[in-house]
Amino acid sequence: MRFEVGNDRGGKPTWWLYAANSKLVAWAGESFSSTYNAQRAASAFKAGAKTARYEVYKDFGGDYRWRAWRGSDKVAASGESFASEWAAQAAAENVRVNAGGAAGAAA
Numbered sequence: 001m002r003f004e005v006g007n008d009r010g011g012k013p014t015w016w017l018y019a020a021n022s023k024l025v026a027w028a029g030e031s032f033s034s035t036y037n038a039q040r041a042a043s044a045f046k047a048g049a050k051t052a053r054y055e056v057y058k059d060f061g062g063d064y065r066w067r068a069w070r071g072s073d074k075v076a077a078s079g080e081s082f083a084s085e086w087a088a089q090a091a092a093e094n095v096r097v098n099a100g101g102a103a104g105a106a107a
Helices: 035-048 085-101
Strands: 002-007 013-018 024-027 053-058 064-070 073-078
Touching (some): 024 085, 035 064, 064 085, 073 085
Antiparallel strands (some): 002 013, 013 024, 024 073
């Protein structure tokens, strides 16, 4: 896995987490006021991915997604939607277990 920090379609900084096969597995779920803040958020998620609380939910289209929380703050969201709750849970667990060892996101 690897973290990347860059600008979203709106030109605002954010971060993304990619699997070894370059598939998007997570993103910040928000944009930031500066690249520095996006980098800090990626580093914080990397450091706390194992202890974050992961929630699987059904989106408005009826697909499943996951999001990660630390305290009352959402710190990451799934990079894609899933047809089943099980698949979303498996994807969240993959991020929980592996994000801490991902390349990139050094603040």
